[in-house]
Amino acid sequence: xxxxxxxxxxxxxxxxxxxxxxxxxxxxxxxxxxxxxxxxxxxxxxxxxxxxxxxxxxxxxxxxxxxxxxxxxxxxxxxxxxxxxxxxxxxxxxxxxxxxxxxxxxxxxxxxxxxxxxxxxxxxxxxxxxxxxxxxxxxxxxxxxxxxxxxxxxxxxxxxxxxxxxxxxxxxxxxxxxxxxxxxxxxxxxxxxxxxxxxxxxxxxxxxxxxxxxxxxxxxxxxxxxxxxxxxxxxxxxxxxxxxxxxxxxxxxxxxxxxxxxxxxxxxxxxxxxxxxxxxxxxxxxxxxxxxxxxxxxxxxxxxxxxxxxxxxxxxxxxxxxxxxxxxxxxxxxxxxxx
Numbered sequence: 001x002x003x004x005x006x007x008x009x010x011x012x013x014x015x016x017x018x019x020x021x022x023x024x025x026x027x028x029x030x031x032x033x034x035x036x037x038x039x040x041x042x043x044x045x046x047x048x049x050x051x052x053x054x055x056x057x058x059x060x061x062x063x064x065x066x067x068x069x070x071x072x073x074x075x076x077x078x079x080x081x082x083x084x085x086x087x088x089x090x091x092x093x094x095x096x097x098x099x100x101x102x103x104x105x106x107x108x109x110x111x112x113x114x115x116x117x118x119x120x121x122x123x124x125x126x127x128x129x130x131x132x133x134x135x136x137x138x139x140x141x142x143x144x145x146x147x148x149x150x151x152x153x154x155x156x157x158x159x160x161x162x163x164x165x166x167x168x169x170x171x172x173x174x175x176x177x178x179x180x181x182x183x184x185x186x187x188x189x190x191x192x193x194x195x196x197x198x199x200x201x202x203x204x205x206x207x208x209x210x211x212x213x214x215x216x217x218x219x220x221x222x223x224x225x226x227x228x229x230x231x232x233x234x235x236x237x238x239x240x241x242x243x244x245x246x247x248x249x250x251x252x253x254x255x256x257x258x259x260x261x262x263x264x265x266x267x268x269x270x271x272x273x274x275x276x277x278x279x280x281x282x283x284x285x286x287x288x289x290x291x292x293x294x295x296x297x298x299x300x301x302x303x304x305x306x307x308x309x310x311x312x313x314x315x316x317x318x319x320x321x322x323x324x325x326x327x328x329x330x331x332x333x334x335x336x337x338x339x
Contacts, residue, residue: 082106084156085235091242095254098243102261103331106154107234107269112323113149118142118277120215125208129200132218133165136198139219142277143226156234161194161226168199187221189228196225204287216274216283220291223270230269231262256303260338261330263306264314268328271318283319292316310337 079093082105091098120142123135144160151158166172168184175182176192188197205217231237240262247255271291274283283291290296292315297308314330321327330338 079239082236082239085238089238091239093242095243095246095251098239098246099331101239102236102243102258103329105234105236105239106156107150107230107236107325108329108331109326110150110154110324112146112273112276112325113153114323115142115145115277118145118281120219120281123205123211123214123218125205125211125214126201127214129165129167132198132200132203133163135215135218136163136165136222139215139222139281140196142219142281143223143273146273146276147226147230151230151233158233159194159229161189161196161229163196163198163222165198165200168201172197187225189225191228191232194229196222213284213287216281217287219277219281220270220274220283220287223274224267226273227266227269231266252303257335257338259304260306261333263304264310264338265328265330267311268314268318268321268330269325271315272321272323272325272328273318275319275321276323288316288319292319307339310339313337 079091080097080100082101085091091101093101118138118141120138121131121134123131127135140161140163148158148160164172164175168182171179171182174193175188175190175195175197177188177190177197182188182197182199184199185202187199187202189195190197203218203221205214205221208214208217231240240258244255244258247258271288292312294308294312297311299305299307314328317327
């Protein structure tokens with residue numbers, strides 16, 4: 001089961017915009033982005049809170065059984081180069097070959113498309129369930145345009161995730177993922193039914209004073225969840241998961257390094273995607289400056305730790321990328337930039 005996510009430290013400094021004065025926002029958070037590696041025959045990976053660290057999810061008997069029944073085994077092929085994997089297909093390759101795929105695949109080059117229209121509703125910093133659903137639905141429509149076109153341009157499959165807002169602990173019974181893998185303070189990306197389950201009360205915007213920043217903040221939060229969907233739909237998650245599987249017992253340092261690289265790539269993708277919408281819907285400049293500052297972050301607990309400087313580095317790289325995915329290729333970056 002998924003253990004509760006560590007609580008984000010409080011208080012966060014609030015981003016307040018006065019008539020003639022902008023106060024700096026310093027986000028004090030614990031941990032880094034979660035990537036839960038997919039083991040052979042196990043359940044889908046879970047996107048965690050980009051401001052916290054969670055542990056791996058162990059498959060329940062029912063989820064593992066249903067996954068196995070739905071994914072017939074296919075014959076192995078040459079995995080030294082990327083190709084979209086079929087159902088039940090896992091990359092049988094050396095760590096060097098798997099690393100090569102992560103370094104050079106369709107999501108490490110080319111651009112994300114611009115979205116011509118993206119209207120996010122005015123949203124309070126602590127919205128009701130209906131208001132939260134409305135802003136996330138609107139943001140999802142914008143991000144779906146980004147990733148559906150980006151995937152189509154690369155010949156990659158894409159299934160747009162739905163977003164379901166719920167009130168903890170009333171986990172929706174319709175979910176294909178088991179209730180004990182949900183948490184109060186983090187959205188649950190259930191790839192089994194392509195749905196992001198979002199608890200009321202979660203979001204960067206909840207720490208703001210100025211409501212003007214709220215819609216763009218929810219867009220940025222949701223963009224991180226879409227990074228999970230992009231990795232899952234493209235099947236890159238299986239290559240990265242198998243890479244970590246092979247490193248786990250033989251090279252713990254490389255095992256941890258792969259987690260950091262994947263975590264930082266996801267948050268860079270999120271920042272890049274959030275900027276491909278019209279300026280009125282983008283995260284505000286004040287929010288981008290705060291998130292791209294080392295002062296906003298703590299390293300987290302080893303082995304899932306990332307220096308504040310490097311986390312801020314890749315967030316800023318995404319915001320400044322102009323949609324160029326090569327700018328988010330953490331897999332070819334120098335080790336000191338992803339430590």
